[in-house]
Amino acid sequence: MIKKLLIYTLFLTLTLFVGCTSNEENSTYFGGKIINPKSNFVTLHSMEKIVDTLFLDKNNKFIGKLENFNEGLYYFIHGNENQYIYLEPLDSLMLRLNTWDFDESLVFAGKGSKRNNVLIDCFLEEEKDYKTNYKFNKLEPKEFKRKTDSLIQLKIDSYNNYIENNPEETFGFKSLLKVALTYPIYSRIERYPIVYTKYSKTKEFPKTDTDFYNYRKEITINKDSLMYYSAYSQYVKNYLYNITYSLGYKPMTNEYSTNFTNDLLKTIDATVCTPESKNAFLKQTVIGHFYRRSTCNIDEKVFNTFFDLSANKKDLKQVRLLLNDSKYLKKDTKIPNFTLIDFTNGNHSISKIIKNKKSCLFFWNPEYFSKNYISSRVKYLSEKFPEIQFLQLKFGYDSLDRIDNLDIKNQFFIDTKSEANNFLTSKMPRTILVSKKGIIKNSFASISSKNIIFQLKELSEK
Known part of the structure; x- marks a missing residue:
């Protein structure tokens, strides 16, 4: 009931924002109202690029008119928090949120709101599912697989039901929705072996059947447009770690060995095809593992592998500076x-x-x-x-x-x-x-x- 009242309020806000420009049929609008704002602006991003900076007025409202807009996944940032939206040309998407309860309070109205309310519901549902289902990691492989297969089927059923009732949705959004619903579960499956060892207090990974990862046949890990979407990027990350562990490594917790990090960098290079995503994962790995060790006693072998594999000049410069700082x-x-x-x-x-x-x-x-x-x-x-x-x-x-x-x-x-x-x-x-x-x-x-x-x-x- 509360959400319905908020949506009604948003429609009134939408009318105030864009009512006078409703005849401009070639424009896309993104705006809304921020309760308890953390700054005086909102930034809209496409991957790593800022599309627009939208300033709040005295009523903490903002509006942006976007010309020649391309359909796709975007995200907005306010303060130190962010959330994803899916925009299509001619949308008039309005949001309302309270920074004291950022994700839970977020609601959309206007053209394009239905698909975006579905996305935020997927996000919130996954947060709840994660906390509830984390205990599944204590189960033996067959029982864990049975539980996760049931969850996947429920998500597929939800997907099919939405698409059946919303046949006008584009192929791009359908693909994203399936990722939002199913990839978090796939990600947990990839993570299962290492978490299982934590609960079982063993030093060995559990033995799994050949069909344990059968969903991989339908997955691609080379969609640059989704690498900034957490459900997708987290799956790819867990997959890359799992593949590297399968080279014969034992479970690791507090820090990763030099050899593991080196092989992970090589796995990224061999597996991730698109240059931008490959460079991002390479940098994330070399820096993340360095900080995880929490010491300057390092083996430069890992850094040299990164320097050989990365093609991003900015990343190369920053990591070289980091390495030099560690020696100072x-x-x-x-x-x-x-x-x-x-x-x-x-x-x-x-x-x-x-x-x-x-x-x-x-x-x-x-x-x-x-x-x-x-x-x-x-x-x-x-x-x-x-x-x-x-x-x-x-x-x-x-x-x-x-x-x-x-x-x-x-x-x-x-x-x-x-x-x-x-x-x-x-x-x-x-x-x-x-x-x-x-x-x-x-x-x-x-x-x-x-x-x-x-x-x-x-x-x-x-």
Whole structure:
């Protein structure tokens, strides 16, 4: 009932937005209203490209008129959250959402709304299914397969029912809808072996029948247009990992071995055909595994494989900078002095701030970490290790860009003049663990890694 009332409200909003331009039959419109906005604009994206930036008015409404528009999957971003939409020429798609409950409150109205409400319902249903069905990973392979086959059939039935009642839908949307409904289940099947070992506490993967992955016959993993759709990209990722594990590797949890990462990069190169998607997966893998290890003690073999396989010049440059950054500071050496700026525009010396204090220095970039995540993670770690000082050091200066729920006295900025830029050339996040005497104990840790707990514990005991 609530959703119906919201939809009715949206139709009134739609009339206000586009009623005066309804005769312009060649235009596509995208707009809506944001409750409790996190910024004054919404960006519309096609893959990695920004299609338009739409600013909110005084009533927190926005509207965009899109000319010569192509049918396809898009996504919009507001604040640090995003969601997908499927647009067709001549659509007049309006949304309404409350940022306090972003996905659950999202509802569409106007031309094109039916298919987009179906997509958001698929997303929310999958979130619920994931939590409910995660326990299936405890089952033996045959029983797990029986359960997931039943789920897949239910999704196919839902798909057929929708298509039967909406024969006007395009081939493109039909294909996307089938992905939205079924690929999350396929993704869980690909992930099953590694999660099963976690629950069974064995060091061996379960033995599966030849038909365990029979759905693969109907799947393609080379659709560039869907690589930015999480249901699709997550399946491809899980598939690539599963294929690499099948080369003879044992289950891994906290970090991946150098040989596994190297073979995964080669699997990506051999399996993903489209250059853009291949380059994206290569970069995601080499950087993701590096941060997962939470140390600068690396084998350059992996990086060299990445340099050989990637064809993206921007990615190559950034990863080379990351590699150089990891070499700049050494374990068991004194941390170099550098300047910081506080929220009153005052300059501070890092050597004075950390003097006689065991410290965790977290250099962060909003491009990679949201403030909500940092707040949650730092609060958890600082409560677990109260004897360690946790400092948050942001790239760039913005006196209004404070992380809520964290002590402002522990938050600083790194401007372009700071000596810290010597080891932050990649502009990627970095965590440095320092002893009471200012000696580096880990020069390239990661607060998102499971290994950080062991590393902080070791620091706290010294």
